[in-house]
Amino acid sequence: MKPASFDYLRPATVADALAALAAGGDDARVIAGGQSLMPMLNMRLVQPRLLIDLGRLEELRTLRVEDGWLSVGAAVTQAEVLARRTLAQEVPLLAAALPWVGHFQTRNRGTLCGSVAHADPSAETPLCLVATGGEVVLRNLRRRRTVAAADFFLGPLTTVKAADEIVECIRFPLARPGSGHAFREQSMRHGDFAIAACAATVDGERASLAVGGVADRPTTRSWPLVAGGLPPDLDDALNAFAWDLGGDDDQHATARYRRDLVRRIGRTVLEEALSCRR
Ligand SMILES: Cc1cc2nc3c(=O)[nH]c(=O)nc-3n(C[C@H](O)[C@H](O)[C@H](O)COP(=O)(O)OP(=O)(O)OC[C@H]3O[C@@H](n4cnc5c(N)ncnc54)[C@H](O)[C@@H]3O)c2cc1C
Numbered sequence: 001m002k003p004a005s006f007d008y009l010r011p012a013t014v015a016d017a018l019a020a021l022a023a024g025g026d027d028a029r030v031i032a033g034g035q036s037l038m039p040m041l042n043m044r045l046v047q048p049r050l051l052i053d054l055g056r057l058e059e060l061r062t063l064r065v066e067d068g069w070l071s072v073g074a075a076v077t078q079a080e081v082l083a084r085r086t087l088a089q090e091v092p093l094l095a096a097a098l099p100w101v102g103h104f105q106t107r108n109r110g111t112l113c114g115s116v117a118h119a120d121p122s123a124e125t126p127l128c129l130v131a132t133g134g135e136v137v138l139r140n141l142r143r144r145r146t147v148a149a150a151d152f153f154l155g156p157l158t159t160v161k162a163a164d165e166i167v168e169c170i171r172f173p174l175a176r177p178g179s180g181h182a183f184r185e186q187s188m189r190h191g192d193f194a195i196a197a198c199a200a201t202v203d204g205e206r207a208s209l210a211v212g213g214v215a216d217r218p219t220t221r222s223w224p225l226v227a228g229g230l231p232p233d234l235d236d237a238l239n240a241f242a243w244d245l246g247g248d249d250d251q252h253a254t255a256r257y258r259r260d261l262v263r264r265i266g267r268t269v270l271e272e273a274l275s276c277r278r
Contacts, residue, residue, distance in 0.1 A: 003041035010053045014060065014168075017052050018141045022164045024050045030166055031055070032074060032114035035106045054166065055111075062169065065090065069135075069171040074114075078107035078125075091172040093132055093199055096183040097124040103191045113167040116152070119159050122193040122213040124185070125170075126153060130218040131199040131210035132172050136161075139168040146171075153217035175278075179203040182272035184265050185213070188252060195253045196261035200269035202277060207231075209238075209266050214247040214258045230270055238266045 011017040021028050027049040031037050034055075040046045054060055054074050062073035063080060070090050072081060078101055081087065081094070088095040101107060101115070101124050115125040116136060129136070129149040136152045138145050138161055149170075152159050161167065175181065185197035197212040207230055208222035221241045223231050231237060242259035249255050 001042045001044070003038075004044055004047040006041075006048055007050045008053065009050060010056060014057055014139070014166075015141075017054060017057065018139065018164070018166065020050065020052050021166065022141050024048075024052070026163060028052060032117075033077060033106075033110035035102065035110035036114065036118045036120070055109075060168065065174065068174050070094075070174060071169050071171045072112050073169045074111060074167055076111060076113075078102075078110050078112060078115075079104065081112060082107065090174050091128070091132060092175050093181040093183055093201065094125075094128045094172060096181065097128050097185075097197075097199065100124050100183075100185055100187075100190070100194070100197075106191075113170055116149075116170055117159065117161060117167045119153050119155075119157050119217070120193065121153075121156050121216050121218070122195075122197065124183075124194070124197060124212065127197055127199055127210055127212035127218040128183075129170055129172065130220055131201060131208065132175075134173065135171040137168045137171065138162075138165040140164045140166075144168065149218075150220070155216040176203060178277055180273040180275070180277035182269040182276065184269050184272075186261050186265065196258050196265065198262065198265040198269045200266070200273040202270070202273040207270050207274065209241070209270060211241070211245060211262055211266070214242075214245040214262060216246075219245055230274060234267060234270070235263070238263045241266070 029048040060073040060075035082098045134149045180202040185194040194213040199210045210220040242262035247255040247258040
Protein backbone atom coordinates (compact mmCIF):
# COMPACT_ATOMS: atom_id res chain seq x y z
CA MET A 1 0.00 0.00 0.00
CA LYS A 2 1.08 3.57 -0.51
CA PRO A 3 0.54 6.56 1.78
CA ALA A 4 -1.51 9.56 0.75
CA SER A 5 0.74 12.32 -0.51
CA PHE A 6 2.40 14.61 2.00
CA ASP A 7 5.08 17.27 2.19
CA TYR A 8 8.30 16.35 3.98
CA LEU A 9 10.32 18.81 6.04
CA ARG A 10 13.74 18.19 7.53
CA PRO A 11 14.26 21.21 9.79
CA ALA A 12 17.69 22.48 10.79
CA THR A 13 16.78 23.28 14.40
CA VAL A 14 14.26 22.19 17.02
CA ALA A 15 12.84 25.72 16.98
CA ASP A 16 12.16 25.37 13.23
CA ALA A 17 10.51 21.99 13.81
CA LEU A 18 8.27 23.38 16.56
CA ALA A 19 7.32 26.40 14.42
CA ALA A 20 6.33 24.10 11.53
CA LEU A 21 4.37 21.88 13.89
CA ALA A 22 2.49 24.84 15.35
CA ALA A 23 1.75 26.26 11.90
CA GLY A 24 0.66 22.88 10.53
CA GLY A 25 -1.92 22.23 13.24
CA ASP A 26 -3.79 18.94 12.90
CA ASP A 27 -2.38 18.44 9.38
CA ALA A 28 1.21 18.13 10.62
CA ARG A 29 3.00 15.22 12.33
CA VAL A 30 6.53 14.64 13.44
CA ILE A 31 8.36 11.50 12.38
CA ALA A 32 11.34 10.00 14.22
CA GLY A 33 12.28 6.41 13.36
CA GLY A 34 9.12 5.84 11.31
CA GLN A 35 8.80 2.27 12.59
CA SER A 36 5.24 2.83 13.83
CA LEU A 37 4.25 5.83 11.73
CA MET A 38 5.23 4.47 8.31
CA PRO A 39 2.93 1.42 8.57
CA MET A 40 0.12 3.73 9.71
CA LEU A 41 0.76 6.03 6.74
CA ASN A 42 0.90 3.10 4.34
CA MET A 43 -2.42 1.78 5.64
CA ARG A 44 -3.80 5.33 5.49
CA LEU A 45 -4.79 5.17 9.14
CA VAL A 46 -3.30 8.67 9.33
CA GLN A 47 -3.04 11.12 6.44
CA PRO A 48 -1.03 14.18 7.50
CA ARG A 49 -0.29 16.85 4.90
CA LEU A 50 3.14 17.54 6.43
CA LEU A 51 5.76 15.28 8.01
CA ILE A 52 8.43 16.99 10.11
CA ASP A 53 11.52 14.80 10.54
CA LEU A 54 13.16 14.97 13.97
CA GLY A 55 15.57 12.14 13.26
CA ARG A 56 18.58 14.21 12.20
CA LEU A 57 18.37 17.05 14.70
CA GLU A 58 21.68 17.03 16.60
CA GLU A 59 20.05 18.97 19.46
CA LEU A 60 17.87 15.92 20.12
CA ARG A 61 20.72 13.40 19.85
CA THR A 62 21.43 13.49 23.58
CA LEU A 63 22.08 10.46 25.77
CA ARG A 64 23.54 11.39 29.12
CA VAL A 65 23.34 11.09 32.88
CA GLU A 66 22.35 14.32 34.62
CA ASP A 67 21.23 14.90 38.21
CA GLY A 68 20.52 11.23 38.90
CA TRP A 69 18.60 10.61 35.66
CA LEU A 70 19.45 8.94 32.35
CA SER A 71 18.12 11.37 29.77
CA VAL A 72 17.35 10.05 26.27
CA GLY A 73 16.72 12.60 23.52
CA ALA A 74 14.16 12.28 20.75
CA ALA A 75 16.68 11.46 18.00
CA VAL A 76 18.42 8.65 19.92
CA THR A 77 17.62 5.19 18.59
CA GLN A 78 16.80 2.08 20.57
CA ALA A 79 20.01 0.48 19.22
CA GLU A 80 22.13 3.39 20.47
CA VAL A 81 20.69 3.10 24.00
CA LEU A 82 21.12 -0.68 23.99
CA ALA A 83 24.76 -0.27 22.96
CA ARG A 84 25.52 2.00 25.93
CA ARG A 85 28.01 0.04 28.01
CA THR A 86 26.85 1.45 31.34
CA LEU A 87 23.12 0.93 30.70
CA ALA A 88 22.81 -2.22 32.83
CA GLN A 89 24.20 -0.33 35.85
CA GLU A 90 22.23 2.85 35.19
CA VAL A 91 18.76 1.54 34.28
CA PRO A 92 18.91 -2.28 34.53
CA LEU A 93 15.21 -2.67 33.74
CA LEU A 94 15.63 -0.87 30.42
CA ALA A 95 18.72 -2.94 29.61
CA ALA A 96 16.67 -6.10 30.19
CA ALA A 97 13.61 -4.94 28.22
CA LEU A 98 15.10 -3.22 25.14
CA PRO A 99 16.24 -6.45 23.42
CA TRP A 100 12.53 -7.40 23.32
CA VAL A 101 11.61 -4.31 21.28
CA GLY A 102 11.16 -5.46 17.69
CA HIS A 103 14.28 -6.62 15.83
CA PHE A 104 17.76 -5.16 15.41
CA GLN A 105 16.66 -3.72 12.06
CA THR A 106 13.74 -1.81 13.65
CA ARG A 107 15.83 -0.83 16.69
CA ASN A 108 18.39 0.77 14.35
CA ARG A 109 15.77 3.36 13.40
CA GLY A 110 13.12 3.34 16.13
CA THR A 111 13.47 5.79 19.00
CA LEU A 112 12.50 5.49 22.66
CA CYS A 113 10.77 8.88 22.58
CA GLY A 114 8.80 7.83 19.48
CA SER A 115 7.60 4.72 21.30
CA VAL A 116 6.54 6.81 24.29
CA ALA A 117 4.74 9.35 22.05
CA HIS A 118 3.05 6.49 20.16
CA ALA A 119 1.77 4.94 23.45
CA ASP A 120 1.09 1.37 22.39
CA PRO A 121 -0.12 -0.37 25.59
CA SER A 122 2.08 -3.41 24.77
CA ALA A 123 5.29 -1.46 24.15
CA GLU A 124 8.26 -2.10 26.43
CA THR A 125 9.70 1.43 26.66
CA PRO A 126 6.56 3.09 28.10
CA LEU A 127 6.32 0.17 30.54
CA CYS A 128 9.91 0.67 31.73
CA LEU A 129 9.40 4.42 32.01
CA VAL A 130 6.33 3.95 34.22
CA ALA A 131 7.92 1.10 36.20
CA THR A 132 11.01 3.13 37.09
CA GLY A 133 9.10 6.33 37.92
CA GLY A 134 10.46 8.15 34.87
CA GLU A 135 9.47 11.46 33.29
CA VAL A 136 8.55 12.81 29.87
CA VAL A 137 9.85 16.24 28.87
CA LEU A 138 7.50 17.99 26.45
CA ARG A 139 8.33 21.11 24.47
CA ASN A 140 6.45 23.49 22.20
CA LEU A 141 7.35 26.90 20.81
CA ARG A 142 6.63 28.70 24.07
CA ARG A 143 7.51 26.40 26.93
CA ARG A 144 8.93 23.15 28.24
CA ARG A 145 7.04 21.00 30.78
CA THR A 146 7.80 17.75 32.56
CA VAL A 147 5.14 15.10 33.13
CA ALA A 148 5.52 12.00 35.32
CA ALA A 149 5.30 8.87 33.15
CA ALA A 150 2.47 7.61 35.38
CA ASP A 151 0.38 10.63 34.31
CA PHE A 152 1.46 10.72 30.65
CA PHE A 153 -0.41 7.74 29.17
CA LEU A 154 -4.21 8.02 28.90
CA GLY A 155 -5.02 4.93 26.79
CA PRO A 156 -4.11 3.22 23.51
CA LEU A 157 -2.23 5.73 21.32
CA THR A 158 -3.43 8.52 23.61
CA THR A 159 -1.34 10.74 25.90
CA VAL A 160 -1.47 14.15 27.54
CA LYS A 161 0.89 15.53 24.84
CA ALA A 162 -0.70 18.44 22.96
CA ALA A 163 -0.63 18.52 19.15
CA ASP A 164 1.95 21.34 19.09
CA GLU A 165 4.33 19.57 21.52
CA ILE A 166 7.14 17.12 20.90
CA VAL A 167 8.62 14.66 23.35
CA GLU A 168 12.00 16.34 23.67
CA CYS A 169 13.47 13.65 25.89
CA ILE A 170 12.52 11.00 28.41
CA ARG A 171 14.26 10.58 31.76
CA PHE A 172 14.82 7.37 33.72
CA PRO A 173 15.93 7.61 37.37
CA LEU A 174 19.24 5.83 37.93
CA ALA A 175 18.85 2.55 39.81
CA ARG A 176 19.53 2.97 43.51
CA PRO A 177 22.11 0.82 45.32
CA GLY A 178 20.40 -2.19 46.86
CA SER A 179 17.54 -2.24 44.33
CA GLY A 180 16.69 -5.24 42.15
CA HIS A 181 15.00 -5.38 38.74
CA ALA A 182 13.66 -8.03 36.38
CA PHE A 183 11.74 -8.07 33.09
CA ARG A 184 9.97 -10.83 31.17
CA GLU A 185 7.25 -10.97 28.56
CA GLN A 186 5.19 -13.43 26.56
CA SER A 187 4.73 -12.80 22.85
CA MET A 188 3.85 -14.93 19.82
CA ARG A 189 7.44 -14.69 18.55
CA HIS A 190 10.49 -12.83 19.80
CA GLY A 191 10.19 -9.27 18.46
CA ASP A 192 6.40 -9.25 18.37
CA PHE A 193 4.47 -6.97 20.66
CA ALA A 194 3.91 -8.47 24.12
CA ILE A 195 0.73 -10.33 25.00
CA ALA A 196 1.70 -9.46 28.55
CA ALA A 197 4.93 -7.89 29.80
CA CYS A 198 6.00 -7.69 33.45
CA ALA A 199 8.63 -5.39 34.95
CA ALA A 200 9.50 -5.84 38.63
CA THR A 201 11.45 -3.61 40.98
CA VAL A 202 12.43 -4.28 44.58
CA ASP A 203 13.67 -1.10 46.23
CA GLY A 204 13.96 -0.35 49.92
CA GLU A 205 11.05 -1.99 51.67
CA ARG A 206 8.72 -2.32 48.66
CA ALA A 207 8.24 -4.61 45.69
CA SER A 208 6.55 -3.21 42.56
CA LEU A 209 5.16 -4.86 39.47
CA ALA A 210 4.36 -2.94 36.29
CA VAL A 211 2.34 -4.71 33.59
CA GLY A 212 2.00 -3.89 29.90
CA GLY A 213 -0.20 -5.41 27.22
CA VAL A 214 -3.19 -6.12 29.45
CA ALA A 215 -4.77 -2.82 30.51
CA ASP A 216 -5.08 0.14 28.13
CA ARG A 217 -1.82 1.60 29.48
CA PRO A 218 1.18 0.46 31.56
CA THR A 219 -0.06 -0.06 35.11
CA THR A 220 1.84 -0.49 38.38
CA ARG A 221 1.09 -1.96 41.78
CA SER A 222 3.37 -2.22 44.78
CA TRP A 223 3.42 -4.11 48.06
CA PRO A 224 5.51 -3.81 51.25
CA LEU A 225 8.14 -6.47 51.78
CA VAL A 226 7.48 -8.72 54.76
CA ALA A 227 10.57 -9.61 56.82
CA GLY A 228 12.68 -8.77 53.77
CA GLY A 229 10.73 -11.14 51.52
CA LEU A 230 7.75 -11.01 49.20
CA PRO A 231 4.36 -10.84 50.94
CA PRO A 232 3.07 -14.30 51.99
CA ASP A 233 -0.27 -13.58 50.26
CA LEU A 234 1.43 -12.59 46.98
CA ASP A 235 -0.60 -15.05 44.89
CA ASP A 236 -3.85 -13.47 46.09
CA ALA A 237 -2.43 -9.99 45.53
CA LEU A 238 -1.34 -10.87 41.98
CA ASN A 239 -4.72 -12.43 41.27
CA ALA A 240 -6.49 -9.25 42.41
CA PHE A 241 -4.11 -7.11 40.31
CA ALA A 242 -4.69 -9.31 37.26
CA TRP A 243 -8.48 -8.89 37.55
CA ASP A 244 -8.17 -5.13 38.15
CA LEU A 245 -6.11 -4.77 34.96
CA GLY A 246 -9.09 -5.96 32.92
CA GLY A 247 -7.79 -6.84 29.49
CA ASP A 248 -9.74 -8.01 26.48
CA ASP A 249 -9.90 -11.05 24.26
CA ASP A 250 -8.24 -10.37 20.91
CA GLN A 251 -6.70 -12.30 18.02
CA HIS A 252 -3.54 -12.98 20.06
CA ALA A 253 -4.92 -14.15 23.42
CA THR A 254 -7.92 -14.29 25.69
CA ALA A 255 -8.29 -12.02 28.71
CA ARG A 256 -8.18 -15.17 30.86
CA TYR A 257 -4.79 -16.16 29.42
CA ARG A 258 -3.49 -12.62 30.01
CA ARG A 259 -4.57 -12.78 33.66
CA ASP A 260 -2.78 -16.09 33.99
CA LEU A 261 0.41 -14.55 32.55
CA VAL A 262 0.23 -11.70 35.05
CA ARG A 263 -0.02 -14.18 37.93
CA ARG A 264 2.78 -16.47 36.71
CA ILE A 265 5.25 -14.05 35.10
CA GLY A 266 4.50 -11.50 37.80
CA ARG A 267 5.61 -13.87 40.54
CA THR A 268 8.69 -14.93 38.56
CA VAL A 269 9.98 -11.40 37.95
CA LEU A 270 9.27 -10.31 41.53
CA GLU A 271 11.31 -13.27 42.80
CA GLU A 272 14.09 -12.48 40.32
CA ALA A 273 14.15 -8.80 41.31
CA LEU A 274 14.35 -9.71 44.99
CA SER A 275 17.18 -12.17 44.46
CA CYS A 276 19.32 -9.92 42.23
CA ARG A 277 19.43 -6.87 44.51
CA ARG A 278 22.84 -5.22 44.20
C1 LIG B 1 8.41 -5.21 12.70
C2 LIG B 1 8.25 -4.31 13.89
C3 LIG B 1 8.22 -4.87 15.15
C4 LIG B 1 8.07 -4.03 16.26
N1 LIG B 1 8.03 -4.60 17.50
C5 LIG B 1 7.92 -3.81 18.58
C6 LIG B 1 7.92 -4.37 19.89
O1 LIG B 1 8.03 -5.59 20.08
N2 LIG B 1 7.82 -3.51 20.94
C7 LIG B 1 7.70 -2.15 20.78
O2 LIG B 1 7.60 -1.42 21.76
N3 LIG B 1 7.70 -1.59 19.54
C8 LIG B 1 7.81 -2.39 18.46
N4 LIG B 1 7.81 -1.81 17.22
C9 LIG B 1 7.65 -0.35 17.10
C10 LIG B 1 8.99 0.36 17.25
O3 LIG B 1 9.52 0.22 18.57
C11 LIG B 1 8.89 1.86 16.97
O4 LIG B 1 10.21 2.28 16.80
C12 LIG B 1 8.29 2.74 18.03
O5 LIG B 1 7.00 2.31 18.41
C13 LIG B 1 8.10 4.18 17.53
O6 LIG B 1 9.33 4.82 17.46
P1 LIG B 1 9.72 5.60 16.13
O7 LIG B 1 10.91 6.44 16.47
O8 LIG B 1 9.88 4.63 15.03
O9 LIG B 1 8.46 6.58 15.94
P2 LIG B 1 7.67 6.96 14.61
O10 LIG B 1 7.16 5.74 13.95
O11 LIG B 1 8.46 7.90 13.79
O12 LIG B 1 6.46 7.77 15.28
C14 LIG B 1 5.46 7.10 16.01
C15 LIG B 1 4.45 8.14 16.53
O13 LIG B 1 5.04 8.95 17.53
C16 LIG B 1 5.10 10.31 17.09
N5 LIG B 1 6.42 10.77 17.50
C17 LIG B 1 7.61 10.18 17.25
N6 LIG B 1 8.58 10.82 17.89
C18 LIG B 1 8.01 11.85 18.54
C19 LIG B 1 8.51 12.87 19.39
N7 LIG B 1 9.80 12.96 19.72
N8 LIG B 1 7.63 13.77 19.88
C20 LIG B 1 6.31 13.68 19.59
N9 LIG B 1 5.78 12.73 18.81
C21 LIG B 1 6.63 11.82 18.29
C22 LIG B 1 4.87 10.30 15.60
O14 LIG B 1 4.25 11.50 15.15
C23 LIG B 1 3.94 9.10 15.45
O15 LIG B 1 2.63 9.48 15.77
C24 LIG B 1 7.95 -2.62 16.10
C25 LIG B 1 8.00 -2.05 14.81
C26 LIG B 1 8.15 -2.90 13.72
C27 LIG B 1 8.18 -2.27 12.35
